[in-house]
Amino acid sequence: MQCEICGEDIRESPFKVIIDGSELTVCTKCSHYGAPASKRVPVSRKVSPVQPTSVRPRRTQRTGFEKLAEEIMDNYDQIIREAREKRGWTPEQLAAQIKEKATLIRKFERRELVPEDSVREKLERILEVKLIEKISDDDWKGDKLHRGTTLGDIVNIKRK
Template sequence: MQCELCGDTIHGSPKRVNIEGAVLQVCLKCARLGVEVAQPRPAAPGRRAPAAPAAPQRKGRDVFDLMVGEVVDDFGERIKKARIEKNWTQKDLANEIKEREILIKKIEKGDLIPEDQVRVKLEKALGISLLDVSDDEITSRKGGKISTTLGDIIKIKRE
């Protein structure tokens, strides 16, 4: 076997070392250039290797937890209904909001949850709401303390 770093023939067993993020099988001379990595132990005959831990289950729409409300479950049906009421085809709607027709098709089928930018465009063009805002969020927003932010100061100076 050859050293993966210098190319010399390895006498004896190779050393597995991590050199700048790469794990290589090297000779004893090159092994001092990196940090030795533990060799994987072969499984004993008759014993099964321990199963890898299962990936943690993620809930489906955790990205939307940070939003004011979640996109309603029937967003595709609402979009299609509003589009048909305006006598628009999917292509007409796509042209209106300056997006691709295939995106509209996927959203209406429910295969794709619209991103915030697309959702806002759809809401404006169709005159509908796609967010499901709970009563708790509405009341908590109304009673909040108003404070000046850095963005407000920048807007004031521009005016």
């Protein structure tokens, strides 16, 4: 075994010293350069007992299929415009209320955009209107061949 400082072969028992935070194995001559490394004693951790908390029932996560049962109303543009005008607000004032841009409100009212869920919820809360409707199972039963719901039944294709 060699000294990690001077490189000489260690003939006696090696010393373990700490020099600048590093533990080195050194010879007798170099052992005075560092502090002797003490053996580490594992510290037992005392863990305080955990008090049981009341278990709240978990909220069930809504999957995408529940959202398919809701659809934005066909006349959402009229509902938004009439509710805004009923309060005497301009599109800019409504936009300030829901913290969105006024151009977004104008595009909703011209049916150029469909409100995303987050914006729709803000509009429903501020204007006190409902913009979504539940789709009943009767709406889906119009299939003559009874082959079930297809992607084409769900997707509403918009062409420009």
